[in-house]
Amino acid sequence: MPGLDWIKIIFRTLHFKRNRVSSSSKGDLYFIASVGGQKVGDPSVIHHVEPNGVIAINAFELLYNVAGKSFVNVKFQVMDKRTFVSDDDLGSLTYQIKFPYGERNYTTTNKFWVLEWGIELNVDGTFGHHRADEIFACRSGAGFLNVNTIAGTALMSRLEINDVRPT
Secondary structure, three states: OOOOOEEEEEEEEEEEOOOOOOOOOOEEEEEEEEEOOEEEOOOOOOEEEOOOEEEEEEEEEEEEEOOOOOEEEEEEEEEEOOOOOOOEEEEEEEEEEEOOOOOEEEEEEOOOEEEEEEEEEEEOOEEEOOOOOOEEEEEEEOOEEEEEEOOOOEEEEEOOOOOOOOO
């Protein structure tokens, strides 16, 4: 099981508005996605969708090791498959996730589609949605403890040692 140095990028749903030709025609869509240069999902899978239809694309997810990385590039491109002419590019998402990594949901929109995607963190061996104040990572130093929450907030606590005397 991946440790704290891993995040999960998941592309959840795509709401198809329309294609380039007309607002009433359906689309035969496929997706090209990558996280940190690693391919995500299978672009050979064609999704048939009507205008204002929704595609559940949960299979497009990737566990990514962020150890020592200050950012991660995320790319997602939507293509409309054509039979006799070249495929139509319906736009793309390019996003740079920066350290500290927090659990977040994103909605990216253009005139053809709305993409819902997000970042999940590993807490107690489980990726998924966690409370924003839940502790994600803990590091200690000389006389202090530094913790990060799911929301990406860093908190520093102080440790005091007191004498314990038996009575």
